[in-house]
Amino acid sequence: MTATADPVLLTLEEALTEVPPAPTLVWGAGMAPLTWALSASAPVRYAGLDAGDARGVTVPYEATLDPALGEATRLVCRMPRSKEGLAWILDLASARLPVGGELWLGGHAREGIRSAARPMEERVGPVVTARTKRHGRVLLARRGPGPAREASLDEHxxxxxxxxxxxxxxxxxxxxxxxxxxxxxxxxxxxxxxxxxxxxxxxxxxxxxxxxxxxxxxxxxxxxxxxxxxxxxxxxxxxxxxxxxxxxxxxxxxxxxxxxxxxxxxxxxxxxxxxxxxxxxxxxxxxxxxxxxxxxxxxxxxxxxxxxxxxxxxxxxxxxxxxxxxxxxxxxxxxxxxxxxxx
Ligand SMILES: C[S@@+](CC[C@H](N)C(=O)[O-])C[C@H]1O[C@@H](n2cnc3c(N)ncnc32)[C@H](O)[C@@H]1O
Incomplete structure (x- = not known):
C-alpha cells in the first residue's frame, strides 16, 4: 500500500517491501505513513520526534529521542537535519542492534544522504545502497560483529x-x-x-x-x-x-x-x-x-x-x-x- 506522497518515504517503502519482513522500529519525525505500509507483514513499532507524529498511528507508539529497540532487528530512520543527529542514530544502531541487525536510512540528495554512507560503514557495519529514486537514496548497514557498547544520549x-x-x-x-x-x-x-x-x-x-x-x-x-x-x-x-x-x-x-x-x-x-x-x-x-x-x-x-x-x-x-x-x-x-x- 502506498501511504505517502513524501518521495523519501515512498522510496524507503519500496525498498523495505522488497525484502523479507523483520521486527522493525521506525524512528523519526513524520514517519507514520511508513508504519501503515510495513505493519501488515511484520511487528512494527514507531518512535516519533514531533507532537503530531502520533496522529493516525496504528502500531505501538512512543515519542522519544532515546528509543529502546526491544525485539526489533531492523531500525528504519530518515536522514536527520544535523550531523549530531546522525551521530546519535549511528550510536544507537551500533549499540542496540544485534549483530547482523539492519539500519535503514533514507534521505534526499539535498539532505546529504550520500555523505552518510561513510560514517554508517565506520560506526555500524558494511553499507549497501538499497535503492536510488526520486533524487533520494536508501542506505542499508548491517551491524558488524564488533563489541556492543552502551549508547548514551548524555554523550551527545x-x-x-x-x-x-x-x-x-x-x-x-x-x-x-x-x-x-x-x-x-x-x-x-x-x-x-x-x-x-x-x-x-x-x-x-x-x-x-x-x-x-x-x-x-x-x-x-x-x-x-x-x-x-x-x-x-x-x-x-x-x-x-x-x-x-x-x-x-x-x-x-x-x-x-x-x-x-x-x-x-x-x-x-x-x-x-x-x-x-x-x-x-x-x-x-x-x-x-x-x-x-x-x-x-x-x-x-x-x-x-x-x-x-x-x-x-x-x-x-x-x-x-x-x-x-x-x-x-x-x-x-x-x-x-x-x-x-x-x-
Ligand atoms: C527558530 S526556533 C526557536 C527556538 C527557541 N525559542 C530559541 O529561540 O532558541 C523555533 C522552534 O519552534 C518549534 N516549532 C516549529 N513548528 C512548531 C509548531 N507548529 N508548534 C510548536 N513549535 C513549533 C521548533 O521545534 C523550534 O524549536
Whole structure:
C-alpha cells in the first residue's frame, strides 16, 4: 500500500517491501505513513520526534529521542537535519542492534544522504545502497560483529552558559534541537532587548527550543512561564535548561502551537520558525501569531524576533491591530503586537 506522497518515504517503502519482513522500529519525525505500509507483514513499532507524529498511528507508539529497540532487528530512520543527529542514530544502531541487525536510512540528495554512507560503514557495519529514486537514496548497514557498547544520549548533550542580567542561564541542548549547542543570533538579540523590556506575569514561550527565552523570563520574580514546542528534542532540552538553571517548576509541554494551553497570558513570546519540516514556509509565523492572539489578555502583547528580510508586518497585522518594530539592527527585528483580532 502506498501511504505517502513524501518521495523519501515512498522510496524507503519500496525498498523495505522488497525484502523479507523483520521486527522493525521506525524512528523519526513524520514517519507514520511508513508504519501503515510495513505493519501488515511484520511487528512494527514507531518512535516519533514531533507532537503530531502520533496522529493516525496504528502500531505501538512512543515519542522519544532515546528509543529502546526491544525485539526489533531492523531500525528504519530518515536522514536527520544535523550531523549530531546522525551521530546519535549511528550510536544507537551500533549499540542496540544485534549483530547482523539492519539500519535503514533514507534521505534526499539535498539532505546529504550520500555523505552518510561513510560514517554508517565506520560506526555500524558494511553499507549497501538499497535503492536510488526520486533524487533520494536508501542506505542499508548491517551491524558488524564488533563489541556492543552502551549508547548514551548524555554523550551527545551540549551545554553552554548565557548571561542574562545579573544571572547566568545554563543552556542544555540535545541533538536535533534548534541551534544545537549554540546561541542563535535572533535569540541573542531578543534576550538583550528583554533585559530592559516591560515585563509580563503569565508568559507563554511558543516554540521554546532549548528554552532560553522562557528561562530568561522565568528568572524574574513572580513570573509563571509555560514553554511549548512541537519537537521532542526541544522539550527535552528546555526541561534540562530550566533544571540546570534552577527553574524546574516552570512547565514544558510537547505540543503544536495550536494546542498550547489557552492561558490567558499577558505575554506570548517567540523566535518563530520559518521552515515547516525541511521547506521554507513563512506561514508558520502567521500561525504562531494567530495562536498567540487567541491566548492573550486584552492588553497582552505578542513579541517575536525575526530576520529583517522576512518582513512579517502583513502577516502579523492579520492577527493584531497594532504592529510595531520595537527594536532593530541591520539583520533582525523585534516585533511587538497588541490588540489581538479574535474572530
Ligand atoms: C527558530 S526556533 C526557536 C527556538 C527557541 N525559542 C530559541 O529561540 O532558541 C523555533 C522552534 O519552534 C518549534 N516549532 C516549529 N513548528 C512548531 C509548531 N507548529 N508548534 C510548536 N513549535 C513549533 C521548533 O521545534 C523550534 O524549536
Amino acid at each position: 548533550v551540549r551545554r553552554f552558559d548565557v548571561p542574562f542580567g545579573p544571572t547566568v542561564l545554563r543552556c542544555v541542548s540535545y541533538p536535533e534541537t534548534f541551534a544545537h549547542g549554540r546561541l542563535d543570533e535572533g535569540t541573542r538579540r531578543l534576550l538583550t532587548w528583554l533585559e530592559h523590556a516591560p515585563r509580563g506575569k503569565r508568559i507563554l514561550d511558543l516554540g521554546c527550543g532549548a528554552g532560553l527565552i522562557g528561562a530568561a523570563l522565568a528568572t524574574r520574580d513572580g513570573t509563571q512561564v509555560t514553554l511549548v514546542d512541537a519537537s521532542v528534542s526541544a522539550t527535552l532540552s528546555a526541561r534540562a535548561t530550566l533544571a540546570a538553571s534552577g527553574l524546574a517548576e516552570h512547565p514544558v509541554l510537547l505540543a503544536d502551537a495550536d494546542d498550547a494551553p489557552r492561558g490567558p497570558f499577558d505575554l506570548v513570546i517567540t523566535n518563530p520558525p520559518f521552515h515547516e519540516g525541511r521547506e521554507q514556509d513563512r506561514g508558520i509565523a502567521s500561525r504562531f501569531a494567530a495562536a498567540a492572539a487567541r491566548r492573550l489578555t486584552g492588553s497582552g502583547r505578542f513579541i517575536a524576533v525575526a530576520n529583517r528580510h522576512l518582513g512579517y508586518r502583513d502577516d502579523l497585522s492579520q492577527h493584531f491591530r497594532k504592529v510595531d518594530v520595537a527594536w532593530e539592527d541591520e539583520r533582525y527585528r523585534v516585533w511587538c503586537c497588541v490588540g489581538a483580532r479574535t474572530a
